Amino acid sequence: MARIVVAGGAGFLGSHLCERLVARGDDVVCLDDLSTGTEANLVHLEGERGFALVVVDVSTEVPVDRPVDAVVNLASPASPPAYLARPLETLAVGSEGTRRLLELAERCEARFVLASTSEVYGDPEVHPQPESYRGNVDPVGPRSVYDEAKRFAEALTMAAHRARGVDVGIARIFNTYGPRLSEGDGRVVSNFCVQALRGEPLTVYGDGSQTRSLCYVDDLVDGLLALLDVRATGPVNIGNPDERTVTELAARVLALTGSRAQIEHRPLPADDPRRRCPDISLARRVLGWEPKVALDDGLTKTVSWFRGRLAT
Numbered sequence: 001m002a003r004i005v006v007a008g009g010a011g012f013l014g015s016h017l018c019e020r021l022v023a024r025g026d027d028v029v030c031l032d033d034l035s036t037g038t039e040a041n042l043v044h045l046e047g048e049r050g051f052a053l054v055v056v057d058v059s060t061e062v063p064v065d066r067p068v069d070a071v072v073n074l075a076s077p078a079s080p081p082a083y084l085a086r087p088l089e090t091l092a093v094g095s096e097g098t099r100r101l102l103e104l105a106e107r108c109e110a111r112f113v114l115a116s117t118s119e120v121y122g123d124p125e126v127h128p129q130p131e132s133y134r135g136n137v138d139p140v141g142p143r144s145v146y147d148e149a150k151r152f153a154e155a156l157t158m159a160a161h162r163a164r165g166v167d168v169g170i171a172r173i174f175n176t177y178g179p180r181l182s183e184g185d186g187r188v189v190s191n192f193c194v195q196a197l198r199g200e201p202l203t204v205y206g207d208g209s210q211t212r213s214l215c216y217v218d219d220l221v222d223g224l225l226a227l228l229d230v231r232a233t234g235p236v237n238i239g240n241p242d243e244r245t246v247t248e249l250a251a252r253v254l255a256l257t258g259s260r261a262q263i264e265h266r267p268l269p270a271d272d273p274r275r276r277c278p279d280i281s282l283a284r285r286v287l288g289w290e291p292k293v294a295l296d297d298g299l300t301k302t303v304s305w306f307r308g309r310l311a312t
């Protein structure tokens, strides 16, 4: 049993991680400013022994005074519309928030795990992406607020490891989906599920030939827990290499919902990566981890969750 700080614990991934940590008997201090996360994501943990939510922006303070064994930093807006709406806050939480959380880890001699992102690879010229690929990010493009914040967070994390001996692990998280995706955050899976269930046109950006590789949230959390426990430094890709075009994904959502909604093409957002697929050899070797949930199974669970949400 351990005492673990989860920054960004009220978000989509964070809430699933908090739930798994509490279930295995760990004490969890969740820090979240609720700017994109919600208390609703944590209702089932309220009053659970060992769980506490502190509403705070970690880029301004990290109010944890008792010793902790680990710090997991997931604090950041994560969907493109969410970080594009909060550009300066995204840069602040990636830089100053990460620095404060690293300081806490150093003070407590705790393990520190950074949730980084496949966005550090930008619009990749190497495919699939291994961790050794240094990326193709436009430092002044609109998405740079997220990409460069995470790249800087990785640099800070490695500096704290090398200069101060902090025990760190860096996860590069690829596109993830599942229950508790926010229906309004503009991501492809949430948009398509909500649109199909409402019988509204599915908005395919560009010609739909761009690819993503989608990982079901339970698999993703298994990977993060492995990194927390195995003590590897990484960076290590955590994602599902099952690569699909956006058009294929729209077709799967239509098939699984039984919806007759149309496809409607919209302009491709600026900076949108053409393709993305993780090379997970390192995760397999070092963490003994690989995803298990097939796309149709994960989508079925996700659709059923959105069906419940839309019914209330």
Ligand code: UDP
Pocket: 079, 080, 175, 186, 187, 188, 189, 191, 192, 203, 204, 205, 206, 210, 212, 246, 268, 269, 272, 273
């Ligand atoms: N996308 C789309 N329709 C939508 C939302 C997204 O076609 O309603 C596309 C988007 O242009 C991108 C992919 O789906 O190519 C994944 O987008 P998302 O915002 O989920 O994540 P990203 O990988 O871009 O951060």
